[in-house]
Structures are given as C-alpha cells and as structure tokens.
Amino acid sequence: MSExxxxxxxxxxxxxxxxxxxxxxxxxxxxxxxxxxxxMITPGHKEDLPARDHAGFIDAIAxxxxxxxxxxxxxxxxxxxxxxxxxxVNDQLQHDAALRILTEKGSIDVDERAETWxxxxxxx
Numbered sequence: 001m002s003e004x005x006x007x008x009x010x011x012x013x014x015x016x017x018x019x020x021x022x023x024x025x026x027x028x029x030x031x032x033x034x035x036x037x038x039x040m041i042t043p044g045h046k047e048d049l050p051a052r053d054h055a056g057f058i059d060a061i062a063x064x065x066x067x068x069x070x071x072x073x074x075x076x077x078x079x080x081x082x083x084x085x086x087x088x089v090n091d092q093l094q095h096d097a098a099l100r101i102l103t104e105k106g107s108i109d110v111d112e113r114a115e116t117w118x119x120x121x122x123x124x
Contacts, residue, residue: 010088010089010095011086011087011088011089012086012087012089012095012098012099012102013074013084013085013086013087014084014085014102014103014107014108015074015077015082015083015084015085015107015108015110015113016082016083016084016085016105016106016107016108017081017082017083017106017108018083018106019041019043019083021083021105021106021107022041022043022083022084022085023041024105024106025085025101025102025105025106025107026039026040026041026085026087028101028104028105029085029087029098029101029102032094032097032098032101033094033097034087034088034089034094034098035088038087038088038089039085039086039087039088040085040086040087041083041084041085042078042083042084042085042086043078043083044077044078044079044080044081044082044083044084045078045079045080045081069124070110072124073110073111073114073124074110076114076117076122076124077108077110077113080117082108085102085107
C-alpha cells in the first residue's frame with residue numbers, strides 16, 4: 001500500500017490480485033463514508049486482451065502522485081493482471097478506516113511481490 005500527500009487530503013492506494021477483491025474494497029471504502037468519486041479502480045491486463053506494455057500502464061496511473069519507484073511497481077502489478085484501488089481521504093480517521101478496509105479485503109504487499117518478480121528476472 002502507498003500513501004501520497006495531496007491537497008487537501010491524501011491518496012491511499014492498494015494493489016489486488018482479483019477484480020472481485022478490488023471491487024469489494026472499493027465498495028467497502030464507499031460504505032465507510034468516502035465519496036464514490038474519490039474511489040477509483042485501475043484494471044490491469046486481462047487474459048483475453050493483449051497486454052499493454054509497461055509504459056502503457058505507467059500512462060494509466062500518470063495522474064496519481066506516486067514516487068517513481070511506486071509508479072513502476074504499480075505499473076508492473078497492472079501489467080501482470082492486478083487491480084489498483086486508489087482513494088482520496090481527508091483526515092486521519094478516514095485514512096485509518098481505509099487502510100483497515102484495504103487490508104481486510106485482501107490487498108497484496110507490493111514490495112514483497114516485487115521481490116518475487118525480481119527473483120524471476122524482472123529488473124524494475
């Protein structure tokens with residue numbers, strides 16, 4: 001998961017392996033009180049569609065204020081079929097609730113996953 005400072009609140013993000021988990025997380029965030037327009041799912045590569053190149057996924061998340069490292073990790077996760085959930089939170093209470101929901105709904109540890117990718121030849 002990642003937190004990016006923004007104005008007036010923060011953006012919190014998490015990667016999911018399945019669309020249903022990402023959708024469930026987004027619904028949980030909205031049910032917790034976040035505005036629907038502040039929650040977004042960015043889908044990755046699907047088996048029945050040609051995979052976009054890494055740069056295409058970076059373009060898909062270009063509007064988020066990620067560090068270069070986070071942007072590369074999320075782009076690779078999307079290229080590999082993951083789903084990125086992002087949400088704007090306005091205060092610490094919303095942040096803590098969003099973090100709990102994203103974790104409970106099955107977000108993956110992107111850093112841990114990147115280590116697996118690197119061990120199989122991905123250079124980031």
